Amino acid sequence: MSTTTPEELSATTLLRFATAGSVDDGKSTLVGRLLHDSKSILTDQLEAVERASVSRGQEAPDLALLTDGLRAEREQGITIDVAYRYFATPRRRFILADTPGHVQYTRNMVTGASTAELTVILVDARNGVVEQTRRHAAIAALLRVPHVVLAVNKMDLVDYQESVFAAIAQEFTAYALELGVPEITAIPISALAGDNVVDPSANMDWYGGPTFLEHLETVPVSHDLSHCHARLPVQYVIRPQTAEHPDYRGYAGQIAAGSFHVGEAVTVLPSGRTSRISGIDLLGKPVDVAWTTQSVTLLLEDDIDISRGDLIVPSKDAPATTQDVDATVCHVADQPLTVGHRVLLKHGTRTVKAIVKDIPSRLTLDDLSLHPHPGQLVANDIGRVTIRTAEPLPLDSYADSRRTGSFILIDPADGTTLTAGMVGESFASPDPVKDEADDDGWDF
Amino acid sequence: MTTAATVHEAADNSEGAGPYALSHLDALESEAVHIFREVAGEFERPVILFSGGKDSIVMLHLALKAFAPAAIPFSLLHVDTGHNFPEVIEYRDRTAEKHNLRLHVASVQDYIDRGVLRERPDGTRNPLQTVPLTEKIQSEKFDAVFGGGRRDEEKARAKERVFSLRDEFSQWDPRRQRPELWNLYNGRHAPGEHVRVFPLSNWTELDVWQYIAREGIELPEIYFAHEREVFQRGGMWLTAGEWGGPKDGETVEKRLIRYRTVGDMSCTGAVDSDAVTLDQVITEIAASRLTERGATRADDKLSEAAMEDRKREGYF
Numbered sequence: 001m002s003t004t005t006p007e008e009l010s011a012t013t014l015l016r017f018a019t020a021g022s023v024d025d026g027k028s029t030l031v032g033r034l035l036h037d038s039k040s041i042l043t044d045q046l047e048a049v050e051r052a053s054v055s056r057g058q059e060a061p062d063l064a065l066l067t068d069g070l071r072a073e074r075e076q077g078i079t080i081d082v083a084y085r086y087f088a089t090p091r092r093r094f095i096l097a098d099t100p101g102h103v104q105y106t107r108n109m110v111t112g113a114s115t116a117e118l119t120v121i122l123v124d125a126r127n128g129v130v131e132q133t134r135r136h137a138a139i140a141a142l143l144r145v146p147h148v149v150l151a152v153n154k155m156d157l158v159d160y161q162e163s164v165f166a167a168i169a170q171e172f173t174a175y176a177l178e179l180g181v182p183e184i185t186a187i188p189i190s191a192l193a194g195d196n197v198v199d200p201s202a203n204m205d206w207y208g209g210p211t212f213l214e215h216l217e218t219v220p221v222s223h224d225l226s227h228c229h230a231r232l233p234v235q236y237v238i239r240p241q242t243a244e245h246p247d248y249r250g251y252a253g254q255i256a257a258g259s260f261h262v263g264e265a266v267t268v269l270p271s272g273r274t275s276r277i278s279g280i281d282l283l284g285k286p287v288d289v290a291w292t293t294q295s296v297t298l299l300l301e302d303d304i305d306i307s308r309g310d311l312i313v314p315s316k317d318a319p320a321t322t323q324d325v326d327a328t329v330c331h332v333a334d335q336p337l338t339v340g341h342r343v344l345l346k347h348g349t350r351t352v353k354a355i356v357k358d359i360p361s362r363l364t365l366d367d368l369s370l371h372p373h374p375g376q377l378v379a380n381d382i383g384r385v386t387i388r389t390a391e392p393l394p395l396d397s398y399a400d401s402r403r404t405g406s407f408i409l410i411d412p413a414d415g416t417t418l419t420a421g422m423v424g425e426s427f428a429s430p431d432p433v434k435d436e437a438d439d440d441g442w443d444f
Numbered sequence: 445m446t447t448a449a450t451v452h453e454a455a456d457n458s459e460g461a462g463p464y465a466l467s468h469l470d471a472l473e474s475e476a477v478h479i480f481r482e483v484a485g486e487f488e489r490p491v492i493l494f495s496g497g498k499d500s501i502v503m504l505h506l507a508l509k510a511f512a513p514a515a516i517p518f519s520l521l522h523v524d525t526g527h528n529f530p531e532v533i534e535y536r537d538r539t540a541e542k543h544n545l546r547l548h549v550a551s552v553q554d555y556i557d558r559g560v561l562r563e564r565p566d567g568t569r570n571p572l573q574t575v576p577l578t579e580k581i582q583s584e585k586f587d588a589v590f591g592g593g594r595r596d597e598e599k600a601r602a603k604e605r606v607f608s609l610r611d612e613f614s615q616w617d618p619r620r621q622r623p624e625l626w627n628l629y630n631g632r633h634a635p636g637e638h639v640r641v642f643p644l645s646n647w648t649e650l651d652v653w654q655y656i657a658r659e660g661i662e663l664p665e666i667y668f669a670h671e672r673e674v675f676q677r678g679g680m681w682l683t684a685g686e687w688g689g690p691k692d693g694e695t696v697e698k699r700l701i702r703y704r705t706v707g708d709m710s711c712t713g714a715v716d717s718d719a720v721t722l723d724q725v726i727t728e729i730a731a732s733r734l735t736e737r738g739a740t741r742a743d744d745k746l747s748e749a750a751m752e753d754r755k756r757e758g759y760f
Contacts, residue, residue: 012467012468013466081618111625238514248513406628407628
């Protein structure tokens with residue numbers, strides 16, 4: 001730890017990942033071991049946990065107490081809300097969204113997965129793939145998390161048998177691939193004994209892959225941007241109007257996808273006006289090219305009308321604008337979402353009035369069965385909706401662009417965040433799952 | 445499993461960092477700038493809580509970068525406990541002047557003098573900040589209030605949103621928080637309510653120090669090792685001074701110390717340190733086995749839920 005130099009510490013990349021699973025799968029143990037073995041739990045935190053555990057009559061320190069930060073959580077012994085944990089190794093910095101398995105389960109996992117590059121799904125090697133595992137896989141697939149790790153835990157309780165691991169990994173991989181999960185890595189571990197978590201296991205020499213932490217440290221966090229649509233939602237127009245900068249007019253925003261370069265022909269949506277990029281200001285430094293997720297200020301050759309809420313895109317790759325939105329949504333509020341509901345829709349930096357025209361179906365995550373025309377969606381429901389917006393929006397499909405294919409619905413009366421929305425098809429493959437009872441096609 | 449092998453091979457070439465990967469500091473910086481610009485675009489009267497502590501200094505630095513070459517469209521607000529370090533107050537005033545920013549000050553001493561607030565028996569003024577803060581927010585009609593709180597600081601803070609809605613009493617209800625999805629922040633609020641905004645939510649103490657080093661940001665000198673007259677109380681080194689220490693039985697001694705956090709003198713402890721440069725501070729923190737609050741904040745040791753209780757009442 002103390003051998004790490006400041007230079008090494010600042011040269012790392014950042015990985016945001018989420019874990020899903022219940023206490024029984026050993027999630028707390030796994031997270032506890034990661035934090036402990038990467039020396040991220042400090043002495044005073046551990047002492048506080050030990051004190052609290054003893055006063056509750058527990059024999060071993062309960063690592064869940066580290067992040068069950070709320071009084072209600074500690075009193076009830078449950079995690080209510082997504083807990084964010086931070087740790088680092090010399091190779092990478094990590095932000096972990098640890099989502100609880102019990103309360104508001106779907107809402108919390110969707111929240112955690114929305115910003116995650118990787119999701120860890122835990123299974124107990126003794127039980128294999130269960131209903132909950134399939135639910136986790138479905139959410140990771142819906143949210144298009146690029147990397148999924150299946151951690152087959154408690155290998156010590158099945159005598160570290162390769163056949164047990166292989167069967168579970170095969171079953172899960174087949175299921176997740178059907179859902180369109182682009183990449184699955186299965187790792188046999190014992191969080192309790194420490195096998196393959198940080199250090200390679202001496203008990204499973206049949207396994208040739210990376211340990212859990214090694215995988216987290218090396219999984220790619222950047223993509224080939226040449227295939228991505230470039231998108232810049234304008235947040236703010238910077239106009240100093242000073243003697244030094246009398247004519248400066250810059251369009252500030254965080255590049256949501258792809259890359260932009262100086263000289264590129266761009267179109268501003270929804271107006272359709274066009275210009276060329278004359279300069280890119282990367283937080284005080286002029287650059288020729290900038291990419292997601294950099295916060296930049298774009299300067300254009302022409303003085304055209306652009307304001308907050310507009311989307312700057314390459315002229316050769318502009319999305320169509322539409323007032324009719326078909327999307328998959330996860331309902332996150334206690335009040336239900338109903339047909340006819342008047343809402344606000346926030347997409348990128350633009351918020352517009354909208355109305356829920358139809359709720360064609362609700363999805364049961366356990367078996368991926370569809371319930372047509374449920375009439376409403378309640379908290380933690382996932383369903384299809386059709387929305388009409390008051391103004392045209394430049395929407396991408398969520399499959400193409402997580403940031404410009406997503407939106408939230410807001411209750412105009414009290415400001416509640418109602419629903420998380422993803423534009424377009426729910427799952428990546430066109431015909432992901434055959435429902436035995438109802439084989440007339442899957443168009444969810 | 446074959447899938448694992450494939451992945452590992454792919455990752456080996458690049459060590460996970462392709463040409464378009466951002467360093468962790470660039471990623472955190474970009475996220476914070478995005479948050480500042482969202483607030484500038486959606487709120488009428490935002491204000492930055494600025495104490496002259498390192499987190500608020502980093503916030504101000506990020507805000508300056510977010511709107512350059514234009515001025516920051518926010519003012520600054522400091523809740524002065526009356527027990528602040530003079531070096532920090534000097535830094536605060538100098539910085540506000542340098543960037544031509546309006547500085548609002550809510551004074552705890554003023555509330556005590558007027559008899560509205562009463563000094564606590566233990567002399568700690570940290571909990572007394574909530575009322576002056578809330579009343580200043582109400583009287584100035586601030587609708588967005590930037591705080592430097594980080595989720596890694598404390599377990600109640602770990603549950604805090606980036607955009608955190610407060611009622612007219614500034615109260616925080618952790619059970620009624622809005623889920624935050626993607627980077628779509630929801631700043632809707634009713635008249636009289638406001639939103640606390642935490643651009644450094646995802647930063648750790650080490651990130652803050654690395655960023656300070658990378659950007660060459662000036663800090664108040666008490667963050668670096670210096671000799672100071674201190675005395676021990678509750679396992680911490682507190683500065684001797686007019687605010688009420690030492691008491692009978694507590695002895696003053698001169699030690700080489702520095703401050704890891706900067707707050708009210710009555711509850712902010714110093715740590716033994718010989719770190720006089722940023723690199724030495726970073727090395728020291730990377731090797732530390734104590735969290736910054738555990739090492740330096742007496743008020744968080746009051747109970748398991750001390751921070752949650754203060755936050756519910758409207759604290760930072």
